[in-house]
Amino acid sequence: MRHPARLERGSLLGGRYRIVSILGTGGMSHVYEAEDLKLPGKIWAIKESVTIMPYEGSMETEAALLTSLRHPRLPQIVDFFVPDEDGYTYLVMEYIDGLTLSEYFKQCRGKIPMEQLTELMLQLLDVLSYLHNLNPPVIYRDLKPSNIMITPEHEVRLIDFGIARSYKPQSAEDTVKLGTAGFAAPEQYGSGQTDARSDLYGLGALLLYLMTSGAYTEWIQGVESSIRSDVPRTYIPVARKLLRYNAEERFQSADEVRKELLRIPGGITPGGDATLTLNGGTRVIALTGASSGVGVTHTAIAISHYLERQNFKVAVIEMLPRSQSFARIQQIAQAGKPVPTGRQFAVDGVHYWKQSGRADILSLLGGSYQFIVMDLGSGQDQNRLEEFLRADLPIVIGSGAEWRQAEIGAFVRSHHRYPREKWIYCLPLAASEAVQRIRKALDTSSVYGLPLHIDPFDKDAQMDKVFSHILMHMMAQQPKKRSFFSRRKVHD
Structure with a gap:
């Protein structure tokens, strides 16, 4: 200095x-x-x-x-x-409380657990995707351990934008050559203009650094012998492609890398079945209310049981520390039986998690669930807002009553700072005219009316039709679990 x-x-x-x-x-x-x-x-x-x-x-x-x-x-x-x-x-x-990745790396003695390593990569890809999809794209250019914060909840934050820049299509190369040796792409030293692929090179250098306990940041002869034994072998081609000298030979977008990481199987359960852990693509659906009393919990339960009937492994999480909704469901479901003291119980194959917080999310994402449905309630605090924004499918529940339809517009305006391309809007009991009106007001076709569905645990043909339309793309990306009965038929 x-x-x-x-x-x-x-x-x-x-x-x-x-x-x-x-x-x-x-x-x-x-x-x-x-x-x-x-x-x-x-x-x-x-x-x-x-x-x-x-x-x-x-x-x-x-x-x-x-x-x-x-x-x-x-x-x-x-x-x-x-x-x-x-x-x-x-x-x-x-002010972001926590440790830099550099400090956390030392605390772990160079061996960050694989579940956390994968989650770290996915979170970084999340923010890089946001930056690269801005107009013009923003290139971070300095993805290194000391510029990444890890909060006590294992959330990632980028903390230094000192050499970030907006991409200039008319420029042949950068005006200023900056970056940290070992983590910067070759083009940051004068061979061309940096773009999104430069950040992906930095991500690859970071991934290799963590995979080799800090020994390497570039792909050179002998590097494979230093890769940790617990790193899935399928991660090697991902790191190699990220670290190509020629940008044209790398992954071309953060979303492309994310899809590749999520495609990699997470491992084998004690029972012998291949499962999808966080590495294999657990999908998160988060529901929040535009106001109170609009049916967030009811809809979250209905979606969870719909997915279970499609033969997926599902958890529904109550992200409200003081809520008693799931506790009442457990009492009814286990009537006449002793109520267990734990926070997890099951109803018709769906796992319910009562009064959960952010600290529980990582352990659940690291399990074998294919879908996690979050009931965030209404009146979000910062933590629940972040979970909503980070979800693979954020769903806003609004009232279908005509006199309350302005609430969903007010909710959107109050969150105008955040990207809303993925958001889905659901209106229980809304008339088709109301759905069309709100689609026009929000300038999106992703508004759906939900029919009357008295019992969210049971199948309803009309509701299933709506859910099938909303969730079709996500379900197509997930292989269905094999049931005990289907395995027995094969052996019989």
Whole structure:
């Protein structure tokens, strides 16, 4: 670091932010922890950099870029201080609790558990897909362990956008050559302009680094002998393709990599059946209410039992710590029998998880479920909002009553910052005219009326027809489980 840290413990920035400690030092900046004097108890992270000359990675560029981004894996920017007379600039952003991947890697002694390694890759692909699909695309360019935060819930956050840039179709190569040796793509050193495939090279370098316990970040002779024994052999061609020198020979998009990772079987159960774990493509369906009392739990249960009847292994999760809905279902389902003390019970083949939190999600994703259905209720907090946004299929439940139809529009407007391409909207008991009206208002065809379905546990032909249409694409991607009876028929 060529420039000394300007701030110290107790320093006051902008008359509002009091420095608590220094969090870290990078090649071009310092990061501090600060308390907000206007919002007692609120903690922010402040990045201090020095601008000497105009260059593509300036703080002004980073601030403008970050304030335009909205994704749960990216930090929120709340304040920016332009360069002072000495060139010092300050960026005030969301404080993310946790460890850098570099620190977590050391804590695991170079061997992050495979379930977490795969989840890490999928989360990174999630945020890279968001960045690369912006117009113009945003290229991160510095995917390395020290720029990735791991929260206590094992959630991923990218924390440093110092050399990110928007893709310029008219440019032959980058104006500034930046990146971290070992993790940067060849084109970042002058052989061309960086694009989405440059970030995928960085992802490959990171994957290989974790697969070899930190020994390698590029594919060279002898690397295979250093790959951990617990890494599925099918990961090797994924890493090799990501690390091709020629960008044309790599995967061409984050979604393409994600599909390949999810295609890889997760392993063998003690019973001998090949199952789909997180590695093999557990799909998450998350339901939230545009307002209270619209039937989120009822619809979540109905979807779960529909999927089970299609011969998939399904869990439905109650993501409301104080809810008693699943507990009442368990009492009715097990009437006359002692009620177990655990949080998991089963009804007609569907596994119910009562009063679950984010800490439970990873263990369930690492199991053999093919579908996980989340009941998020209404009135989301930040954690439930992130689960909704991250789901493979986010479903908003709104009221079909005419006098309440404005609620779903208000819900969408309140979440306008987030991508909504995947969202599905369901209106229980809505008339066809109401469905058409809301499709027009939201400018999407993904609005469905749900017919009267008194018992969500039982088959209903009309409801099944709607669910089949909504879930057809997801079900087509999943092989169905083999039942005990089908196996017996083969042997008999």
